[in-house]
Amino acid sequence: MRPSSMAKDAARRLPALGTALLLSLGLFAPAAQAAGTPGAAPAGNPATSAAPSASAGKAAPRTIPVPKSPDTPKDARPLASDQQAKATAPTAGSSVGAAKAARQFSAAAACDVSAFTGKSGAALVQQVKSAGLDCVNTLFQLKGNDAKGAFNEAQMVTVANALRDTAATYPGDNSTSAGQLVLFLRAGYYVQWYNKDAVGPYGDSLKTAIRGALDSFFAAPRTRDISDANGDTLAEAVTLIDSAQENARYTGVVKRLLNDYTGSWPAAMTAAVANTETVIVNGFDLPEFISALQADPTFATTTASFVTRNSSLINGGDVVTKIGIQLGNLVAHEELRPQGRPILKDLINRYPLVGNTGPLTMNLLWFTEKKDEGNCSLYGTCDVPAKLVPLVLTVDHTCNANLRIRAQDMTAQQLADTCTSLINQDAFFHKIVKDNGPVANDNNTNLEVVAFDDYYNYSLYAWEMYKIDVDNGGMYEEGNPAVAGNQARFIAHEASWLRPQFQIWNLNHEYTHYLDGRYDMYGDFEAGMTTPTIWWVEGLAEYVSYSYRGEHYDAAVAQAAKGTYALSTLFDTTYDNSDSTRTYNWGYLAVRYMLQSHPQDVDALLAKYRAGDWNGARTLLKTTIGTSYDADFAAWLKQCGADNCGSLPTTQAPLCTAADTRQFDKNCRRDNVAATTGNYNYGYLNLPAGVKQLTITTSGGTGNADLYYNSGSWATTGAYQAKSTTSGNGETLTITNPPAGYVFFSLYAQQGFGGVTVTTTYN
Incomplete structure (x- = not known):
């Protein structure tokens, strides 16, 4: 995979490549x-x-991203990269109450949407209060006329005023149906956000009404009850703060919950505290929230105290970690940096970078580096990248003088198998490309393979250790091979979803890039991109990876049957003009066809690539060959689509x-x-x-x-x-x-x- 200029969202769309098959030798x-x-x-x-030792010298890396597997499991623990894509829409569905309806409340009858869309005033209020929470929860799905009938501003004002009145005597449980009123209002904000044309605008009338409702509810003494009965409704009301975008008005409610919380609270009350994360993280998108925090520095100190006071609960995916990470947003806003800097410095240096506290410290570190750039000395974190390598990569194994593995957790057998897989791939590669040794001025004499334990650990640590983008499935650093001591490095992770089988994601594909760059492509990666070479670069990596491992490339064979592209078109492939299917599946097909049917042309092409004659190679492909092979390629595709792709000529x-x-x-x-x-x-x-x-x-x-x-x-x-x-x-x-x-x-x-x-x- 290549190049550094590739957009992150494009990289995110790329499909999985074949997983590494390791040989037992x-x-x-x-x-x-x-x-x-x-x-x-x-x-x-x-x-x-x-055997020569690897040089300590290092050039600025040319980074080449690897596609992330669609099978990568979602981890409950937060990632620094998640901060780049915060959701600002109202939260969908009930987070607590409806899921517990069968236990907490009477079972509801079948939900009739017309019972909500056809009523207004007191009749609507009665309908909402008498419905089960599970019934009200279905209203998040309304669209069109149903959405307008249920959630136009007048309907929302009516229900908000009803919540105001009901909350005045809130008994600390849902016996007065406050939960249904809160959930209805949440559903309304959610549906209107995505269906504004159908529902219509929300204005000052609703703003006034919702403030009255929330003021009344949070003022009720029984909202302080430490019980599941209170927590079910309280959790929904906390989320409603964000749904109504009243984050700034209710910072006091958030402070109260964080200040009072202890690890002994029941589950529903803990959920109410957890929902303050939504209020905080989305609040940072609102100017009035920033102003409120600027005027009240105790919000930041209360949140920091919540973290340190409950640090024994930290396990990486807990409420303390998730809320504590939001303190990083303080340094993302110039007005709040004076508050945030000492807090982040304390937390980052207070807790270990690895283990249970790793997700907290690494996420806060991300904020200091990405949102308060150039101030590592202020935070005392300038040496963190060097400190992390031995802390995270506890395995250091040398396969031979040209190949080293740094890993988070690999057994002796896994190391031996990985070494064997790569070393034996060398011979396979050279037999295909028939090179005469490295290209001129290539000093990438050794490769370092870095293997994190899983995708989560790769994403958590690799961005800081190697200064790379981690919104992908790995990264190959080619560097500048003309620089003496340049260190080529493939930063990867285990395909944890395949356990107990051990495989490093994209191992053989990426190793082909290393070999191709060293033996076929003159100069660094950017030099090879001056003309379209992606059909060869990615096609060869796919071809070697699948052929060497003896894996049937199902996706490519399926594409061959479609006959989508002419060979002459594939010669024009770049990362910018192609999707993952064209880049990988069709790159594989083009390379396989040329190797099998026109090996003499491949020899001529590689001679030009190896000399850095990119224009000469382009002339060979687009003028000398041009469209002359298109008809034969189309016929070959039909055979290949029937799973008869042929084989390389015997040499x-x-x-x-x-x-x-x-x-x-x-x-x-x-x-x-x-x-x-x-x-x-x-x-x-x-x-x-x-x-x-x-x-x-x-x-x-x-x-x-x-x-x-x-x-x-x-x-x-x-x-x-x-x-x-x-x-x-x-x-x-x-x-x-x-x-x-x-x-x-x-x-x-x-x-x-x-x-x-x-x-x-x-x-």
Whole structure:
């Protein structure tokens, strides 16, 4: 996924990519005593070369977002990114009372909408009060003439005045039907918000009436009762404050609830306190609310005291956390910053950044950085990014000199499987693109994979640790590969919805971007975007991810059957002119077709990409090829849509020419390799200095051959540094930075095998 200029809402629309399929292979096990005698080894003393360490240098990252999975579960805990999209519409439906109608109140008869739309005055009031809460709750769905008949301003004024009168003797429960009156008024504001043309405007008459109603209700002594009976109606009345946009007038009510609250309150009373969050968060959108808080600094201190006094209740998704986070809005408004700054500084430094208090502290930190930018020294938070890395990413694992994993929580087996999946993907990738090593001036010699435990933790921490947008499913930081010590990094999270199976979301897709950028695309990502290259960039990532994992790409095959795009049109794909279907499904189809049907054109195209000749590549696609393949592509799509997409043309390395049948070279193969059960077939290479990657693959034949590698002596099941032991004969080993001189490998016959092809390549 690319680029940094991609709009967040566009990224949000992108669909899920295939999840990572991790292979179970043992990697780099320590060598043991050799179990067999393969014969004399070639003369020479194999050199051992130390793997280079990752440089600490870092260039400004070029960030490439990953689409968020639609299967990502909703977490009850708040996220900093949620603050960017506050809801200002009235709250829909009953939050407390109607859900408890069967327990708290008498059951209601079937709800007849005409009973509300056809009555007014005292008759309407009586109808509302006699209806069950569950019946009144259905009125939130009214539209058209029904909405106007029930909720025009005159009807609302009538019910508001009735609430005023009823509240004067409120008994602390719903025996006088105050709850139905409150819920009716809430429904009216909600329906009018979304159906203003049908319902008509609300003006001063209703404003006066609703203030009288709320004044009367909150003045009633029994609204202070600490009971579920009172809490059911009180919770709805608190929400009504926001529905009527009277947030500024009733800051005193909010303060009273926050000041009185203790963790021992019953559930309905706690819900009433929780509903003050809506009053507060939406209040910050109202100028009069800002003025009220500016005139009364005790609102801020009361809210802060509510947090510190009840801090033992904090678990991340609790009422204290959710209300406490709203204190961050103080620093979002210049008039309130003098109040907010000392409060936020105290809370951020008072509570840990990780654990139960993490959602509170990280959200408040977000406000200080995004809404009071450039003042980290004032808050004492300038060192937070560096502090967070070891606190959050407690796992630090090196796969090899070119690949490192920083994780929040991964087992040894999960780490080994992830390393194997990526290392073996190298060979698969190079076989497809047929490169001759990295492009010029590319210093992205190593990749750091960062794996958070789930999407929530990624969103909570990655924005601060890596200064990236987190409204996505992950982020690839390519950086500037021309800068020495540049650190390429894929910031990801576990696909928690697939547990107990372990998968890192988009792992193989994003690793392809790293490989493609290093071996196919000259310069940084922005350089490659000077002409439309997205069909290749995203199409190849999809192709490699699905093909390498052996996954059937259902969505792409379904799109092929539709025949929506011509190939020449897909060559024009950019992030700006395409949706996720065209970017990923159709990118995959275009790349697969070109690789299978016109590999020579792909070779020519990649030669230009690797040289940074973007205009030359564009000429090849749009002028040399142009529309000439469109008809054939359309015919291929029909076959692919019927699930007959074909396969890549077979390209074999030439046969090895050395007289010793055990000897292999840079790019050669030996056919008809065989061994009986329990025995070996041995091989070796004499490598020059400076080899970056050695790849050994086996394929074809019968039986079951396992592949072992060793740099110091003959490779056996008891003496090896790497192995590939899948069922059958499809084995691959990619050795990074092998030593110069003789290195060894063997095929061990778990089951007698024959007719196997062994191929070695290195660059």
